[in-house]
Amino acid sequence: MPLPRRIQHCRVCGAATAYRIPPDDNRERAICSACGEIHYENPLNVVGTVPVWGDQVLLCRRNIEPRFGFWTLPAGFMELGESTAEGAIRETAEEAGANIELLELFTMLNVVRVGQVHFYYRARMCDLTLAPGPETIEARLFREDEIPWEELAFRTVRQTLEHYFADRRAGNFALHVGDVS
Amino acid sequence: MPLPRRIQHCRVCGAATAYRIPPDDNRERAICSACGEIHYENPLNVVGTVPVWGDQVLLCRRNIEPRFGFWTLPAGFMELGESTAEGAIRETAEEAGANIELLELFTMLNVVRVGQVHFYYRARMCDLTLAPGPETIEARLFREDEIPWEELAFRTVRQTLEHYFADRRAGNFALHVGDVS
Numbered sequence: 001m002p003l004p005r006r007i008q009h010c011r012v013c014g015a016a017t018a019y020r021i022p023p024d025d026n027r028e029r030a031i032c033s034a035c036g037e038i039h040y041e042n043p044l045n046v047v048g049t050v051p052v053w054g055d056q057v058l059l060c061r062r063n064i065e066p067r068f069g070f071w072t073l074p075a076g077f078m079e080l081g082e083s084t085a086e087g088a089i090r091e092t093a094e095e096a097g098a099n100i101e102l103l104e105l106f107t108m109l110n111v112v113r114v115g116q117v118h119f120y121y122r123a124r125m126c127d128l129t130l131a132p133g134p135e136t137i138e139a140r141l142f143r144e145d146e147i148p149w150e151e152l153a154f155r156t157v158r159q160t161l162e163h164y165f166a167d168r169r170a171g172n173f174a175l176h177v178g179d180v181s
Numbered sequence: 182m183p184l185p186r187r188i189q190h191c192r193v194c195g196a197a198t199a200y201r202i203p204p205d206d207n208r209e210r211a212i213c214s215a216c217g218e219i220h221y222e223n224p225l226n227v228v229g230t231v232p233v234w235g236d237q238v239l240l241c242r243r244n245i246e247p248r249f250g251f252w253t254l255p256a257g258f259m260e261l262g263e264s265t266a267e268g269a270i271r272e273t274a275e276e277a278g279a280n281i282e283l284l285e286l287f288t289m290l291n292v293v294r295v296g297q298v299h300f301y302y303r304a305r306m307c308d309l310t311l312a313p314g315p316e317t318i319e320a321r322l323f324r325e326d327e328i329p330w331e332e333l334a335f336r337t338v339r340q341t342l343e344h345y346f347a348d349r350r351a352g353n354f355a356l357h358v359g360d361v362s
Contacts, residue, residue, distance in 0.1 A: 014197070117265060
């Protein structure tokens with residue numbers, strides 16, 4: 001994947017940057033033409049949950065782009081100052097207003113094309129409180145035969161739900177590590 | 182954890198940024214005073230391996246700061262254009278010059294204080310080829326009773342090695358997810 005070359009100016013001094021390979025490195029970085037600061041660009045983590053109430057799973061309909069109006073598991077970008085688990089709980093609260101007990105890490109899916117790694121934890125809803133935040137049109141529970149498979153926002157959400165229902169039928173939840181092309 | 186406030190200038194136009202909370206957000210970001218670009222700062226992934234040859238584990242002595250001269254498992258920052266697994270293989274090649282067969286993800290350790298998540302995969306060395314790169318003083322194999330516990334570079338390396346030898350004694354390798362304070 002070519003670097004997106006998104007960094008045109010130095011974050012330290014504001015001068016123009018140019019993409020070239022620094023000494024003792026092997027790939028191009030945005031290097032400041034004035035102060036020499038090297039800017040690294042790295043993958044981002046997306047953290048979320050599979051919140052479950054009885055035989056139902058909680059999905060959120062997106063009120064933001066990309067994939068406005070499509071259904072997703074509650075998830076979002078991991079922030080500084082939190083762990084993957086803390087981020088998953090925070091996103092579930094922000095997007096759905098749900099109170100959950102976090103269970104095990106369930107899927108870890110690389111989405112190399114967009115430079116992301118997605119992490120979904122299984123979670124048990126503590127009650128039926130739902131209070132969707134500004135990024136969510138509505139949050140509701142779905143039984144397996146009600147899942148809007150054709151209206152899911154992301155492939156990692158589809159894969160995570162497929163693994164979830166397959167593991168539930170098998171009576172054994174395991175971690176699933178994989179790549180989404 | 183307070184944001185490090187490392188971004189003083191806009192990557193798009195070079196104008197000065199100021200940290201404030203954007204609309205529909207709940208934490209401070211570096212926002213450009215001229216073009217309005219919002220700069221997000223997120224945790225980084227470190228990917229590596231536990232390369233094994235018989236009953237021995239491969240460690241590398243660091244030729245770079247931080248922790249110059251201390252021993253580490255081969256690992257480094259995940260790059261754009263690769264998966265966690267591909268990054269772990271690449272770092273093992275770059276730092277040790279080792280040919281490995283990658284096995285399962287073994288530890289996933291959050292290091293919140295520094296905004297990192299560390300991933301170590303178990304790996305089988307295919308042969309005894311070692312060709313340390315510029316970031317490594319030397320690479321060598323250690324039996325459990327030879328591990329330089331007091332000269333390990335990072336707590337995630339220590340925890341991963343502790344889990345590895347404990348699981349090997351128990352005869353069962355499992356994924357270990359945790360936090361390092």
